[in-house]
Amino acid sequence: MPSLAYHDTAWAGGYHRHMTDTKTEPATGSRSGGSTSTTADTRPYSPGLEGVIGAESAIGLVDGANGRLLYRGYPIGELVENGTYAAVADLLWTGEWHPDAGLAPEPVPGPVLTALRELPRDASPMDALRTAVSVWGAMQRLAFPPTPEDARALTAFSPSALAAFGRLRQGLEPVQPDRSLSLAGAFLQQLNGERPDAAAAKALEAYFIVAGEHGLNASTFTARVITATRSDLASAVCGAIGALKGPLHGGAPSEVVSQLHEIGSPERAEAWIKDTLDRGERLMGFGHRVYRAYDPRAAALRKVAEGMAGMADWLSLAVKVEDIALRVLAERHPDRVLKTNVEYYTAAVLQGVGLPPELYPATFGLARHAGWTAHAIEQAGANRLIRPDMRYTGPEERHLPD
Numbered sequence: 176m177p178s179l180a181y182h183d184t185a186w187a188g189g190y191h192r193h194m195t196d197t198k199t200e201p202a203t204g205s206r207s208g209g210s211t212s213t214t215a216d217t218r219p220y221s222p223g224l225e226g227v228i229g230a231e232s233a234i235g236l237v238d239g240a241n242g243r244l245l246y247r248g249y250p251i252g253e254l255v256e257n258g259t260y261a262a263v264a265d266l267l268w269t270g271e272w273h274p275d276a277g278l279a280p281e282p283v284p285g286p287v288l289t290a291l292r293e294l295p296r297d298a299s300p301m302d303a304l305r306t307a308v309s310v311w312g313a314m315q316r317l318a319f320p321p322t323p324e325d326a327r328a329l330t331a332f333s334p335s336a337l338a339a340f341g342r343l344r345q346g347l348e349p350v351q352p353d354r355s356l357s358l359a360g361a362f363l364q365q366l367n368g369e370r371p372d373a374a375a376a377k378a379l380e381a382y383f384i385v386a387g388e389h390g391l392n393a394s395t396f397t398a399r400v401i402t403a404t405r406s407d408l409a410s411a412v413c414g415a416i417g418a419l420k421g422p423l424h425g426g427a428p429s430e431v432v433s434q435l436h437e438i439g440s441p442e443r444a445e446a447w448i449k450d451t452l453d454r455g456e457r458l459m460g461f462g463h464r465v466y467r468a469y470d471p472r473a474a475a476l477r478k479v480a481e482g483m484a485g486m487a488d489w490l491s492l493a494v495k496v497e498d499i500a501l502r503v504l505a506e507r508h509p510d511r512v513l514k515t516n517v518e519y520y521t522a523a524v525l526q527g528v529g530l531p532p533e534l535y536p537a538t539f540g541l542a543r544h545a546g547w548t549a550h551a552i553e554q555a556g557a558n559r560l561i562r563p564d565m566r567y568t569g570p571e572e573r574h575l576p577d
C-alpha cells in the first residue's frame with residue numbers, strides 16, 4: 176500500500192530525527208495515553224506532527240518533489256485554464272468533474288450584517304469573516320454529517336460577508352450580490368459597488384482555484400479535527416479561519432508587494448536582494464516547506480498575471496526580480512532548492528485586481544472554503560474521533576503536605 180510505504184519513510188526520517196533531538200524525556204506514561212504507569216513511554220514524538228500521516232484523503236495531492244498539485248487527480252494548471260471555481264469546488268466536494276456546475280453568490284442575512292456593523296472598523300478582516308461564519312452557522316442549525324449542499328451554501332455566502340465588511344470598514348453601505356456573476360466576480364462587485372472588469376474577475380477566479388485546496392495544512396487539519404467530533408460545518412470552518420489567521424499559515428502576499436515597492440526598479444534588485452540576505456532576512460515569495468520544485472500554483476498564477484492588462488510595468492519588475500532572486504538564492508544555498516512560491520504571484524494577481532492588501536489573508540480564506548468543506552465531508556464519511564496521545568513531562572505523582 177503506497178501510504179504505508181510513505182509512512183515508513185516518514186517514520187524513519189522524521190520521527191527518529193525528532194526522537195534524538197527532543198529534550199523532553201517522559202516522566203511516566205502508558206501506551207493508551209490515559210492512566211499513568213511506571214513504564215516509560217518510548218514511542219516517538221514528532222513536534223508539529225511533522226512526518227506523521229494524520230489522514231487518508233482522495234481530495235488533493237501535493238507532490239512537492241515533482242512540483243505537482245492535483246485536485247482529484249487533475250493538475251492545477253489544467254483546472255485554472257479550463258475550469259471555473261464553481262466547477263472546481265464541485266469537483267472537490269463530489270469527486271466528479273461537472274464543468275457547468277454553478278455557484279451563485281448568496282446575500283448576507285440580516286443578523287450577520289448586524290454583527291458586522293457592530294465590529295470596530297479596524298477589526299481584522301479575518302476576525303470579521305470568522306464572526307460572519309459563526310453567526311451564519313447559528314442561523315442555519317446545520318446537522319452532522321456535512322453535505323455538499325451545506326458546503327455550497329457556506330462557500331457562496333462567505334465572499335458576500337467579507338465584501339460587506341470590506342465596505343463597512345470604509346464607512347460605505349454593503350451592496351447586494353449580482354447573482355449573474357461568478358463568486359469571485361460578485362466578491363469584487365460587492366466590494367467596489369460596481370460590476371467588475373471581466374478580466375479582473377477571471378484573474379481572481381484563477382486565484383480562488385489555485386488557493387482552493389492544499390492537503391493537510393494547519394487549517395484543513397483543524398476543520399477535520401472539529402468535524403471528527405461530529406460538530407457542524409460552520410464550526411469547522413470557523414476553526415479553520417482561526418488557524419489560517421496565524422502568520423505562519425495565512426501567508427503574507429502583501430509583504431511581497433512591499434518588497435517589490437522597496438526594490439522599485441530592476442537595476443536595484445540585485446543589490447537589494449544581496450543586502451537583505453546579508454542581514455539574515457528572507458526573501459518573501461521564495462522557499463516552501465513541501466515544494467522542492469517550482470510551485471505549480473505560482474506557475475499557473477504567473478500565466479494569469481501575464482494576461483492581465485494594466486499589469487505590464489509591475490509584472491515586468493516582478494519577473495525580473497524573480498530571475499535575479501532565483502539566481503542569488505541558488506548561489507547562496509547550493510544544497511537547498513529555493514524556488515518561487517505561490518505568494519509571489521498571488522501578490523501580482525491580487526494587486527492587479529485592485530484588492531486592498533489588508534484583505535489578502537481573508538480572501539485566501541474565501542478560496543480555501545472549497546478545500547476545508549471537502550475535507551469536512553470526507554472526514555465525516557469515514558469518521559473517527561481525532562485524539563492523539565501526549566507525552567506527559569510533568570512531575571511524578573506527589574502529595575500535598577499534611
Ligand code: ACO
Pocket residue numbers: 424426427452456457458459460461462463464465508511513516517518
Ligand atoms: N529567503 C532566503 N533564504 C531562505 C528562504 C527565503 N525565502 N527560505 C528558506 N531560506 C533558507 C533559510 O535561511 C535556511 O538557510 P540555512 O540552512 O542556511 O539556515 C534554509 O533556506 C532552509 O530554511 P527553512 O526555514 O528550514 O525552510 P522551511 O522549509 O522550513 O521554510 C518557508 C519554508 C517558511 C516558506 C521559508 O522558505 C520562508 O520563510 N520563505 C519566505 C516567506 C514566504 O514566502 N512565505 C510564504 C510561503 S508559501 C505559503 O505558505 C502558502
